[in-house]
Amino acid sequence: MNIVIVESPAKAKTINKYLGSDYHVLASYGHVRDLPAKDGSVRPDEEFAMSWEVDAKSQKRLSEIAAAVKGADRLILATDPDREGEAISWHVLEVLQKKKVLKDVPVERVVFNAITKQSILDAMKNPRPIDAPLVDAYLARRALDYLVGFTLSPVLWRKLPGARSAGRVQSVALRLICDREMEIETFVKEEYWSILASLKTPKGEGFTASVVGFEGKKLGRLDIKTEEQATAIRRMLESASYRVESVVSKPAKRHPQPPFTTSTLQQEASRKLGFSASRTMQVAQKLYEGVSLGGETTGLITYMRTDGVQIAGEAIAATRKVIASDFGDSYVPEKPRFYSSKAKNAQEAHEAVRPTDLFRRPRDVARFLDPDQARLYELIWKRTMASQMESAVLERTTIDIDASGAGKTAALRATGSVVRFDGFLALYQEGRDDDEDEDSRRLPAVEDGAAVTLASVEGKPGIEATQHFTTPPPRYTEASLVKKMEELGIGRPSTYASTLQTLRDREYVELDKKQLVPQDKGRIVTAFLESFFNRYVEYDFTASLEEQLDRISAGELSWREVLAAFWRDFSAAVDETKDLRVSQVIDALNDLLAAHIFPQREDGKDPRACPTCSTGQLSLKVSRFGAFIGCSNYPECSYTRQLARGQDGEDGDGASDGPKVLGTDPETGLEVSLRSGRFGPYVQLGEDVKGGDKPKRSSLPRGWSAADLTVERALQLLKLPREIGAHPEDGKMITAGLGRFGPFVQHDGTYANLASPDEVFSVGINRAVDLLAEKRSKGARGRATPAALKDLGEHPDGGGAITIRDGRYGAYVNWGKVNATLPKGSDPMAVTLELALELIKAKGGAAPKKAAAKKAAPKKAAATKKAPTAKDDAADGEAADAAPKKAAARKTTTAKTTTAKKTATTPKAKAGAAGTKKDT
Known part of the structure; x- marks a missing residue:
């Protein structure tokens, strides 16, 4: 066998x-x-x-x-x-x-x-x-990503509370997104004008031409700066005479793009199908592994992780046959097309992504596939076919026109293209990130020296002067970011999708209308790394390291020598941050993020002046809940706001420095206002009155946008908790509300979670009763006893086993009756016995007295259950969350004190993040 x-x-x-x-x-x-x-x-x-x-x-x-x-x-x-x-x-x-x-x-x-x-x-x-060199390259990557994660992430946790992780490729991709956002924020718009003339040939055919010169001077796109300039040119053109100076028609060809690589497949699927990079790879994986076609499972595409653009000779031959059959011999080039990759550091010489059988047309297999599979297969099939089709033949025409009048002259130009032979365009045209179509404008036939006239538009001369303003560069989409990373040589085909997913999972970026928007957490991490680990988020350095890893796979370099050189410098850079004070970090971030967190004010006042006390200076503050802006006069001045600032001084989510009145409560007549606090936006009914009751407030639930909040929605929040009805068994009231841990229904001390905040306002009595019954069926206090995720062994001072468990509010360390919550963002599976002992000690836990030693120890936890970790191509082993180096001690009061043997030194719990696993 x-x-x-x-x-x-x-x-x-x-x-x-x-x-x-x-x-x-x-x-x-x-x-x-x-x-x-x-x-x-x-x-x-x-x-x-x-x-x-x-x-x-x-x-x-x-x-x-x-x-x-x-x-x-x-x-x-x-x-x-x-x-x-x-x-x-x-x-x-x-x-x-x-x-x-x-x-x-x-x-x-x-x-x-x-x-x-x-x-x-x-x-x-x-x-x-x-292949030993290929294995060596894997070992080098895996070790690099592990060392970066386990070394750099704890530095973040110590210096930036609330930060989650950093990784070798993840952090560089995040920097690209943050740098683009900074470009957008610091962009200064510039006014310019364009002038178009509607003209007619002697035969009455119309076309438009734009002004490209005035009084013998060439005009670029931004050269007409003011309305006065534009008006002067427009008035001159309204009374001018026009003559065709030259007509130049040149043949041109458009060649098809090569077959898909992983990167171009992700880009095109994003543009044409709206797929995320991870969705594209999931669907492609199924097409590669095979689907049932009439009872036989068959792989429909070749391997989908590749940066090669060549395809096998037999596939080329089959493609040419299908082209001749479906489109005719004129669409088949005289010779087959051969492509070579232009991507920086291209490696792994596999075929491009193509159908395994080109005669298997999309219409033939569509009934065997789900909609997403059918659409992606069709895209791959068309791209492969088009790559071997004849080029499109165009005719590009440029008409230059002289205008003269009132003793002045102007130059106008009209351009257009005509498709003389569609070639591959008959089947496929690559998607574009803009809406331009350079082949759609067709110009009329006109001869040199011919007189053309100004057309009339709605009874007026056909001259249109339009004001424009320059726009900042667009935010990255998943497609454009993948393209940029490939151009820079950052990451590899198999890592792009999961790198992007990691950034979203860490809440470093958010996807909004296909655009990658950096969140404050991500911007602070990037600013920190740029300030203190700049070399390791430089694009050239990362690309150079990728090149060395590729040379390892080619057998040209020793993987241990590459690692040694990296580790020598990297560990030294980390050591330099040991004495770095948090105040130094904050000062650096204040300077680097000034354009984002302290934008210039329209009134010209100091953007860092506190709007409440006037004497304090605003500064970045960090806490275990994340970062915010606060006044330097704290606690005398308690002013706080979130980081992100929008137009008109608003926070990024719509909340402003001061209250924003949404409307009036019809029942009380009090104003309903939207405000911003340390922990985010909230709504308030009425105002604080000295010596009076606190006004009613409610935080905005997750998923609600402050920018879109109405007075009706705010009043819904302020009226919570909402009474649903009496429980049929005991007549006690069931209520629905929003708590620290999300939406819930409650009855007689039992809480059951709801799926979304909106359900709080619509859940009925029957569903509420069912949810509460299900909750009670799980055990005491409405929840089942959590199973052990990890068994760390016996406590050295006795008292039973120490385990990691997953509770309602997250993972925690359990030892007997002591439960110590893990620090926010920690990876439960990364917790060591030493760290667990520190957390137990901080919680106030101590070993039982010797006199009580005969008492039965707590029952040993269930067998270890491996919790899932962030192991994916993502970030080439990008760091997953792990426990911080040292847990902060909290003061606790216990009813009885016990003595326990003290260790001579505190164990050092160095934490980090676990690495990669291949997408499967």
Whole structure:
């Protein structure tokens, strides 16, 4: 029996059909090992030795693979044909060798670019050894990303409370987004005018021409600055005579774009289909692994993680046949087209993304696919077909016109293009980020020296002078950011989608109308890294490091030497921040983010002057809840606001420095106002009255925009909690409201969560009763006892096991009756025993007295359950959240004091973030 290892069960099932009964295909389900999410998994002092960990699920699969390999005739490693696929094969082989189950079983590595019968059979005939340089490149990347995450993220936590993580590629992508936002904020708009003339030929055919010169001087797009200039030119043209000076027509060709790479597929799917990068890759993965076509599972596209643009010779031949059949011989070029990649640091010489069978037209397979799969397959098919079609033939025409009158002269120009032969445009045209269509304007036939006349528009001379203002560069979309990263050589095809997803998961950026908008949290992290770790977020440095990693995969560099050079400088840079005070960080951020957080005021006053006390200076403040702006005279002056500022001094979400009156409450006659506080926007009924009751307030729930808030919506919030009705069993009232942890319904001390804030205002009695009953059925206090996520072992002073558990309000450390909440943003699986002991101590937990030692210890927690971590291509191993280096102690009061043996030193809990796992 031949044992074949692939990543996914879908591939395993399909490939087993192709290979027959002599083969047994098993799935590894992606990576089988990873670096443990704890300090010491990569050890620079030991030549970057790494410790690998197998989770429970992977352990079970590896045991199944090991059992199958015993006595096998051959082990065939057939994972994906890229660096991550090579690494998975290497990991599997390493584990099997440690289990000593291979013995004399021969091991082969095969790769295929498509899951079709012919591709699989051809691959089996051409085995090779594992590519050691490619594995080395994987090890280098994995170690780099681990070291950056585990070293840089704790620095962020100590110096910037509320920050979550930093990563090698993640942070550079975030900088691109933040730099663009800074360009937009500091952009100074500039006025300019354009002048268009509506003209007619002697035959009465109309066309428009724009002014490109006046009084012998050429005029660029921005050269007409004022209305006075524009008016003078317009009046001259209204009485001028016009003559065609020259007509120049030149043939031109438009050539098709190459077939898709990962990057261009993501860009085009975003522009044409509205897919996010991650959605594109999810759908492409299904098309690659195969769908059932009439009972047989078939892979429809080639491997979708690639930066290669070439396709196989047989695919080119098939494409040319389909073109001739569907469009005619005139659409087939005399010679096949061959492409080469222009991407910086292009590597991994795979085929472009193309259909496995070009004769399988989109209309033929649409009924077997879901809508998204059908649309993406059609896009890939058309792009591949168009890449081998004849070029479009255009005729570009330029008409130059002289205008003279009132002793002055002007030059006008009309341009246009005519498609003489559509070529590949008959099937496909690449999407554009703008709305221009350079081939849509067609000019009339006119001869040199011909007189043309000014047309009349609504009884007036057809001269149009239009005022414009320059606009800032647009925010990045996912498509344009991927394109920019590829141009700079940052990241790799398999990482783009998950890098973007990581930035959104960390709440560093937000997707608004397809645009990537940096959030304050992301801007502060970027500003910090630019101030104190600038080299490591420089575009050139990151691209240079990518190039070195590519040279490792080519066998040109030693991976340990590359790591050593990086670590020497990087660790020194981190050491320099040890004595850095938070006040120094704040001063640096105030300067770097000044345009964002302290924009110039229209009245010319100091933008940092406190609007409340007038004597204080505004400054960035940080807390465990995040960053905000506060007055330097605190606590005498309690003025605070959020960071983001919009037009007219408003916060980014619509709340301003002072109250914004939304309207009046018809019941009380009091004003309803929108305000901004330290923890975000809120609404208030009435005003504070000295010595009187506090006015009613309500924070805006998550997902509500302050900019769109109406007085009606505000009154809904202020009237919470809302009475739903009496419970049918005991007659006690059921209410709905918004709490610290979201929307809820409540009855007699039991709380049940609602799906969204809007449901608070609409939930009925029947649903509320059902939710409360379901909550009570889970156990005491309305919730089930949380299972242990991780067992850290026994407390050194006794008293039972220490475990990590996941509760209603997040993960926490449990030891007996002591529950210590993990710091915000921490990764539960990264918590060490040392850190847990510090948290327990800070909570006031102590070991029981010796006299009580006979008392039964708490029952040992359930078997460890591995929690999911942010392991994806994302950020090439971008840092996931992890626990901070040292938990802050809190003062606690206990009813009884107990003595416990004190350790001589406080354990140092160095935390970080776990790394990558291949998209599966």
